[in-house]
Amino acid sequence: MARAHWLVKSEPFKYSWDDLVKDGSTYWDGVRNYQARNNLRAMKVGDYAFYYHSNEGKEVVGIAKVTRSAYQDPTTDDDRWVVVDVEPVKPLKTPVTLAQIKADSKLQKIPLVTHSRLSVMPLEKPDFERILELSKIPSTRR
DNA sequence: GCCAACGTTGGC
């Protein structure tokens, strides 16, 4: 089956891209929303996920890879919640901001725009690639 | 810091 694409959000002061790079890998905890949880469960080893900084920055900063599929969240006894393991793949050349995504005619339907509170969301491949394209535009030309 | 949007909880 083809690799799936995702976007995960983190508040950078809680756990930033740099933290992930520093740690080498982490488990993605803290999801307490059923829809996001279901998305976590659908992730497979090898899937790519954009790493988005919410609140501070509000931009996609890097690409992470799923290294272990969903298992019981070690931070709670509540068996409704799961985590996945992720590791950094590479940072985006230039971050892609929410404003850019909102302004892009091809990206109007992605959950980040239509469903802003969802913290783990699937992305269609063309949308994933479109965001990658945007990240190649140097910030000086924006 | 405010507030809108949305999800969850709990009373009935």
Next chain:
DNA sequence: GCCAACGTTGGC
């Protein structure tokens, strides 16, 4: 099972 109240998230 409905819906009002409440809490949380996240953009601005």
